[in-house]
Amino acid sequence: MRFKGLDLNLLVAFDALMADRSVSRAAERMHLSQPAMSNALSRLRAYFSDELLIAHSKRMYPTPFAETLLPQVQAALATMEGVVATSRHFDPATSVRTFRVMASDYIATAVLFPIITRLATIAPGVRIELLLPSQRRIELLDSGGIDLLITLQPYVTPTLPSDYLLEDRYWLVGRAGHPALAGRVTQEAMLAYGHILVAIGEERLPSFGDAYLERIGVQRRVAMTAPNFAMLPWLLQETDWLTLMQGRLAHLMARNFAIALAPPPFEIPPLVEMAQYHVTRANDPGLRWLIDTIRTQAAGGSSRI
Known part of the structure; x- marks a missing residue:
């Protein structure tokens, strides 16, 4: 698909290239051959009239224009992913969706693991990919790198929507x-x-x-x-x-x-754990199902408080 002469698939390639700073690693990430990724970089350079990534000492370094372009591309990709993920209906029994969730090992062990073991029965095609807390958490929410962030209430970012999950002592x-x-x-x-x-x-x-x-x-x-x-x-x-x-x-x-x-x-x-997500996912029924499932598990779990 083209938009104003640009193959929109090239934006995904650009995001991968900027993340890996390597044509070969970006190709692996996107399941492409190295020549195909090199061709994508050449087309990007031609379209934007900028080198974008310059090779030096076995590594690629972004140009100032590429650094300026990256957050705009990531925001556009996150919006499009939200559009694709949002539908009028989400059926966990038939969905084949992967949710990327960032949470502490406390939340993973005490709350998420019991849910993951039940997915084989209630949602056999749904997969949860767990990531440990990172200082890039908001950047990953913005870029679509994660779907859900579970964090303590004091660390919630006020500019993004959030929901209460659980309380513990x-x-x-x-x-x-x-x-x-x-x-x-x-x-x-x-x-x-x-x-x-x-x-x-x-x-x-x-x-x-x-x-x-x-x-x-x-x-x-x-x-x-x-x-x-x-x-x-x-x-x-x-x-x-x-x-x-x-x-x-x-x-x-x-x-x-x-x-x-x-x-x-x-x-x-008491500590209060919150679920935080990007504004483009606010009406995502799949993400709403996941948040409600986590909250239900937390309510039924024993905190002895």
Whole structure:
């Protein structure tokens, strides 16, 4: 299809070339031969009268014009993808759609995994592709790189639509039989042991609970900083370390690991998780189905709060 003399498929090729900065890798991404991708680049250069990407030292570098063009192309592709995805009807039983969801390993383990295992029955053609949190999350929403971002309420971008998903509370977690967790936990007992903190993603953002205790001036002895929540029970069951963990995840992990949990001695506000998406997806019935499915799973799941 052409628009004002431009083959619109070339815009998809341009986006891939800018992402990979390599003709061969862009070709692999688009399942094309390398000569076909080279031809696409030549046609783009001819249409825009600009080199767009210049080869240097085995790598390609975008021209200033290409850098200016990229966000406009990504916005156009996201809009078109929204148009294609939006229909008057979405039937999960017959759909063959892939949803790209960015979420923490906490949300993935406690909420999304049970949904994914049920898809074989309720939506056999639907696939969920999970991505861990990235500092490019809003850029990926804008470009259509992800369909849905699940994030804490404080990190919601006000310029994009969002929906409430779930609420959870933090528990203090340690090995089974940990003396600090016997009976009502005191501040003295909690602070007498080393703690594992969690720093999430490329930005190494502290978990909501860790950030809150730091904000109110609670000083803990940090024994280790972990990159995710999934590794915590492995560390806890072999040490006297303690950590803060979301209720849904803590109770789930307590079924499979020798860990115990108790309410912390500090009142930590509940964490609120939100679903955020691009404005072009606001009327997408497929995405609405996914958000409603996640919310229903969260409502039925046990957070023990």
